[in-house]
Amino acid sequence: MLTLAFIRENKEIILKGLAVRNFANAEKIIDQVIEKDAFRRTTQTDLDKVLAESNKISKEIGKFYKSGEVQKANLLKEKTSQYKQETKILSEKLSLVETDLNELLYLIPNIPNKLVPSGNSEEDNEVIFQEGDIPKLHKNAIPHWELAKKYDIIDFELGNKITGAGFPVYKGKGAKLQRALITYFLDKNADAGYTEIQPPLLINEASGFGTGQLPDKEGQMYQVGIDNLYLIPTAEVPVTNIYRDVLLKESDFPICNTAYTPCFRREAGSYGAHVRGLNRLHQFDKVEIVRIEHPENSYAALDKMVEHVKCILQELGLPYRILRLCGSDLGFTSALTYDFEVFSTAQNRWLEISSISNFESFQANRLKLRFKNKDGKSELAHTLNGSSLALPRVLAGLLENLQTEEGIKIPDVLVKYTGFDIID
């Protein structure tokens, strides 16, 4: 959520930014916000005046009662009914306009960073980096869902039986490889200075609101209606909400956390070949990194996160590329996002395995996540997060790219975690 002060003072910048996103009716909405905000402020001032007057009278009444001048007190009491009436009308007006304002603010996405290219589809995302050789596979190479069956390491049909589509069962070396990857990612993140967190996997409404899943994206989360809780769609939600309603000191920066969690997504409406196998699941594992930064350092932090993920993919030896997302592909809350994609040789396509974003103060405004700056004023912090990394597609990439006639060769860095070097 953008702040009112920012909208008031930067209308042109905002309109330019929203144009990069092809955001419709931008000017109309911004004008409405500015108008309603002006009304909100005058109403606030009026209400404060009435309340001040009525507080004053109440105090006088108190004094008269104490000194026994009951008649004078009663006389004043009559005056207060008018103030009460005015207070009621003004505060109703105020809460109404505040509700309207908030609804408008929820419609406005974050303003893209200057680097974000404008665009109409994922075709317009910029490839800014590519590394790793795309392997030449033997002629009997197959996609990962067939490999999973061949070596009996992931059972999709068993998941259908227990739960439904999108809930695979990992077995034997498949389960072990997955666990090895999680531990390896967590160790890499810890080495880079991230503190490991084990958050709850269920969140309440306030948390969903804080990171922007609520009020209108509840359809994408699984709900536990009886207790009014939601299963997390990503560790970002509980880990970022640690800092909801928090006032930090400048010396607290940078805050770097990492968490492994399962993630639950309803993915309503998805279907087809692109969601086959591990490509899109309702439950999947992910290791997330979350940073809270001073506004001056957030872009340097974003670069560090990108370098960190690069280093992991290099070690795993997977061919990957980095995209800078264009305006139309950029998430609602993000100012700048880099997507990492691994090339799946057997599917002959790129698979998204990480998405690293700087939200600037957009999330922090909703979270009320602030810090005391040098002037002693409170200022919104910047939040960033990224996957480091998402398991299923890394697994898919590993299986498909490292398959040989003899079996699937485990990367050297993982062998100490798996305890085996080939799946055959």
Next chain:
RNA sequence: GGAGAGGUGGCCGAGCGGCUUAAGGCGCACGCUUGGAAAGCGUGUUUAUAAGAGAUUGUAACAAGGGUUCGAAUCCCUUUCUCUCCGCCA
């Protein structure tokens, strides 16, 4: 799940219709004192929002929401969380 007790500032803790401008303590910051430190003494120490160039001033906030009242931390209702005991349980 049942019974009881509670939720007050960064922390502890008093207040239980107007003397609260939230006592007192701890912590923290600054100053005095000192060769330096400790102790002692003094001063200061919440957040949000509106107005103002600013110093400041107004308003709101004592778990949350609603109510009673001229006036609520204080009384009433609802919700929520914590603690103790019982029950259940990895």
